[in-house]
Amino acid sequence: MKSIIRWPGLVAFFVVVGLFTAISILFLDFWIKLAAEKTLGLANRAEVNIESVEHTFSPFSITLNRVQLTDPSAPDTNQLETQTVSAAIDLPPLLLRKLIIDDLKITGVELGTLRDSPGDVYEKAEDETVDSEQLFVETQGIPSVDEILAKSPLKTTLAIEDVEVAYEKHSDKLQTQYEALPSKEKLENYQKRIKKLTEADYKDATKLLAAKEEFDQLKDEIKADKKQLEEFKASVDAAKADLGPKVSALKAAPTQDYEQLKSLLAGDADAIEDVTTLVFGEQIGQWSQYTLAAFEIIGPMLKSSREAEQEAQAYQGKWINFDNDAGLPDLLIRKSEISIKWQEENISSYWTDITYQHDIIGRATTFVVDSSASKLWNSLKVDGELWLSDANGAKAQQTWALDGLTLSDLGLVDQEKISGELKSGLVSSTGSMSLAGDVLSGKGLVDLQQLLINATGSNKITNIVADTLNQLKELTLTTDIAGTLGDLDLSIGSDLNQQIGGALLANVSTEQQEKLDELKQKLNLQTSEVLGEGNDQYQQLLDWEKLADGDLSSIDSLLEAKLDSLVDQKKDEAKDKLLNKLFN
Amino acid sequence: MGLLAKLFKALNSDASPWQLAFGFALGMVMGLTPFVGLHSLLLIFSVLFFRVNISSFLIAWTVFSVIAIPASYGFSALGESILLSSTLESLWNGLYGTFIGQLTQFYHTTTLGSLIACVILFPIILLLSKKLVEQYRERFMKWVNQWRIVQILKGSKFFQIYQAIKD
Incomplete structure (x- = not known):
């Protein structure tokens, strides 16, 4: 009988295992590269490329060289490259399927x-872009004053209507009530009668009772007349409260209409509303990417890692x-x-306990x-x-x-109707943000100083906007941060819109000014x-x-006059007389 | 083709039915359980170190790997129910803390579920395959060799390979 042991098999076993x-081990770097590209790709929601991988066994460490994470919203660019x-x-812990990294360095x-x-x-x-196509539309010809006046709603027209309607509403009622009021003569007559009744000497009780009646x-x-007067007074008060503000609004309306129409003649008023976002939005967005990188990149990646882990578990069995x-x-x-790495300067950030x-x-x-x-800034603090x-x-x-932070040669806007770049400047910024769910x-403040902007326009309005930008030396931008993780929503505000609005108004032509003056006269x-x-x-x-x-x-x-005391006095006198007769 | 020829040779040789049966049974375990794990190393060691028929092991591994694809959901459910069983909680906790326990990856539902299933199936497959080998040799070997299809096969390339290996 042959032995159940196959000694050459033992050699074969070690050969196979070896x-x-x-x-x-020979292809370890390749396996790590494949696994890292796949895992990071799932977390990033787009292709991840790793140029090469190196490893050491003691201590066990791996190094990934030139890692590129494709930006899912712009596949031509990397969301992040290291x-x-x-x-x-x-x-x-790897045996327990747990990746515990003691020290991670990303350069x-x-x-x-x-x-x-x-x-x-x-x-x-999903992505949204701001475009100037719908902005800076030049007014087609100058409307005549009559045309402008015919175009409602003008505040003056509306205010006139309001005043007329309000007066009409109250005047009839007030007139009727006024006519029904007691005349002066009637009031004097009341006074005479009361005086006569209260000052008479009543020796006869019957007469006194008749006077009392x-x-x-x-x-x-x-009292009936008083009620009428009170009702009239209430109506007057109501009319005054209604008409007062309307008359004030009417007084202010022509000036407001004049300013509004001046803006209309100067250019599309809506066009200047988005200038700040159009000019500085992209740059602020890029800066936000840096300042909010922790939440914008790492947050969704950690979230995706967790989801990918959960999906894989459901398909291949679970790790308990x-x-x-x-x-x-x-x-x-x-x-x-x-x-x-930013503009040849390295910004180091220190992290602890990265996990999901x-x-x-x-x-x-x-x-x-x-x-x-x-070389680029005085100080930078983020935590x-x-x-x-x-x-x-x-x-x-x-x-x-x-x-x-020193800024130089930054592209601001490059569109068909307007383009511009920031030649130089200084930026300071403070802000805070929070995440719940x-x-x-959050809110941020961006303070731009010592600005040198080179902007050019291609039509009358954009030329004015460009001139304003070129004259800009400082600007404070406020940013409101909203949105969700991975879908940041920034709204940017500044006084730039007002500055441009003012510049547009200052550039109203002589012909337009004449029409405006004519309009003002008609309105007045x-x-x-x-x-x-x-x-x-x-x-x-x-x-x-x-x-x-x-x-x-x-x-x-x-109404304050009283006869009751006189009656009471007479009653008391009569009572005294009766008592004297009875007991004397 | 070569593998089938080897198996055919083993069936018709004087190889012990136990060798063939253990080959089938261990191949079944190898096929039904996930490849990565300490159990796979032990199985390969057993197959190579003990006189187990390698052809039957390889054939069974291939066949049961195909069966494992739909069966893995069932194994995962079985493993999960055992791992989450409150009566076994202390056992799993203890095992989870040991190096050997971690190497076995018992805490993976499919691994544990398939291993438990294999423990149950192993003696059945072992005995059944031994019986089948014996039955084949006693009753069917001569009869099968007389089959027209076998005669045709004997004239085929497959049989020529078989003969070459046999000789």
Whole structure:
């Protein structure tokens, strides 16, 4: 019987295992390159290229050279390109499918570099561009004053209508009420009658009672008149409250119309609204990419890594974690230094605890950039933290302060109707932003100083805009940060729009100015007619109010007169007489 | 083709039915479980170090690898239910903390599920294949050799390879 042991088989086993190990080690760099390109590509949602990979065994570390992450929204460019990525990897956790990197160094990070060839996009991102095609449309000819006047709504026309309607609404009622008011004679008559009744000497009780009856009747009549006066006064007050602001609006309307029409003749008023965004939007957007890189690039990548992990698990079986592993997340980069290359200057950022499972480690990812004076700026400070949680979503905050960054030869806008570049300048910026769930919010201030802009336009309006830009020496831009992770929404504001608006107005032609003057005259004429009439009507209201106040005052004093005390006095006298007769 | 010829040769040789049966059974385990893992190394070691028929192992590995594709979902579900079983929790926790435990990758649902299934199937496949080999040799070998199709095959390239290996 043959032995169950096959000794040559043992040799064969070691040969097979040895060969397998040798091939794995020999092609390890290739396997790592393939795996890294695939994993990073899924996380980036677009093609990732790695030029070469190197590794060492003790300590185990890998280095990826020239990593290019295609921008999903612009496949011709890289969202991010790095010179080298070196990672010292903790080996034992790899058995538990956990990638724990003790130290990660990323050097020469550049954003928005051009690719040799467009990269594949696995998931397309939506994009919006600002275009000047719909802006800076020159007015076609100058409309005549009559045409402008015929074109409603002019504020003056509307204000005239308002005043007329308001007066018509109140005048009939007030007139009717006014005519029904007691006359002066009637009020004097009341006064005489009350005096007569209160000052008479009543020796006869019957006469006193008759006087009392007459007095009460008189009071009723006075009260009825008072009610009428009060109603009239209320109507006057209502008319005054209604008409007052409308008359004021009418007084202001011609000036407002004049300014508005002047803008209309100078150029499309809407056109200047987006100049700041058009001219500085792209540059601010690029700067934002740097300042918000942590959230714009790493945030979605961490999120995608988690989703990719979950998808892979559902398809290929699941990896179950057990309690004694609670302290280790699937991915953790304990310490990292990322060096971003910008205009030949390296900006180093220091990170701790990069992961997408912050609940497991109980700490947030933190990052700090603290760069003192360099050739390009006086100081740059950025710090923030990021916490991704399955239960509560993402939570993050970031602040930045940049002082005196030197700018030179920056393309600002390059469009058919207007183009311009920033030859030189200084920029300082401060701001903060926060992230709750997927929603970003924050504010930033960009202060541009010592500006030298070279802009050219191609029509009358854009020439004026370009001239304004060329004269610009300083500008403060405010940015509102909104949107979601991976879909940042920046809105930029400044006083540039007002400056350009002013410049446009200053460039109104003589012919246009003549028409405007004619228009102003017509508007003033229209307004003065109504204002004259309106003022009379308003004055009438004031007179009525005064009259009503005076009459009410007189009536109130009439109503204060009393006969009851006299009656009571007579009653007491009668009672005393009766008592004297009875007991004497 | 060469592999089939070798198997055919083994079936018709004096190779022990146990050798063939163990080859089939171990090939089944190799085919049904994920390739990467400590168990694969142990299987290859067993096949090479012990006198197991390599042809039957390779054939079974190929056949069961195909079967494993649809079966992997079932294995994953089985593995997950066992790994998440509260009664076995302390066992898994203990194993998870050991180096050997980590090497086995038992905490992967498909790996554990397929290994459990293979533990159950192994004796059945082993005994069944041994029986089949014996039955083949006792009852069918001569009869099969008389088949017209076998006669044709004997004149084919396949048989020529077989003969060349046999000689």
